[in-house]
Amino acid sequence: MRKSMVIGMICAFFVGFVLLPSLYAGLTERHERLDQDMxxxxxxxxxxxxxxxxxxxxxxxxxxxxxxxxxxxxxxxxxxxxxxxxxxxxxxxxxxxxxxxxxxxxxxxxxxxxxxxxxxxxxxxxxxxxxxxxxxxxxxxxxxxxxxxxxxxxxx
The missing domain is CATH 3.90.10.10 (Cytochrome C3)
Incomplete structure (x- = not known):
């Protein structure tokens, strides 16, 4: 029980603090680049x-x-x-x-x-x-x- 809880927390941390911000940064960069060039x-x-x-x-x-x-x-x-x-x-x-x-x-x-x-x-x-x-x-x-x-x- 405790091991699965720790693994779940690590996964949640990864998604919340690594994966989602990376995706958002990519979308923001694309939006800004398009907005400047077009x-x-x-x-x-x-x-x-x-x-x-x-x-x-x-x-x-x-x-x-x-x-x-x-x-x-x-x-x-x-x-x-x-x-x-x-x-x-x-x-x-x-x-x-x-x-x-x-x-x-x-x-x-x-x-x-x-x-x-x-x-x-x-x-x-x-x-x-x-x-x-x-x-x-x-x-x-x-x-x-x-x-x-x-x-x-x-x-x-």
Missing amino acids: EYEFGSYADEWLLYAPEEYGEMREAPSPFSHTVHGDFDCGECHHDEEGEPWDGTYEIKGCMSEGCHDMAVAEEPQDRRDIRYFYKAYHDLCMTGCHRDLARAGEESGPTACPECHPKD
Whole structure:
């Protein structure tokens, strides 16, 4: 009886003071790293985001777009996330923020032709989400996400 009680106390100590704090530290580190690298406001851990335009863009005409990984969970990560060459993310490296240098870091389209450049953040988001996915699914008769401006950019 006494031996099992001591073993139980050791196990409880290990779980309470070693295992749980280690798990929490890992989650906290991931949350902070994501929060620093991404261009969004965090809702809940790695799921609900509000996607904002970069500060250099100036005042947004529309509300920021909500985004949820849970809603998009049936899709492969590489359908949205990619490397510098545009190849789908394969899980072997850490994902950078969308507005990271060399990706979709053009905040302002100075020339009309810049609006068609995939580095322009506005084109990247709209081509990938709205015209590149949601509209394609809707045209195929499948359940899709929003396809009109106010559906992604709700009025307050």
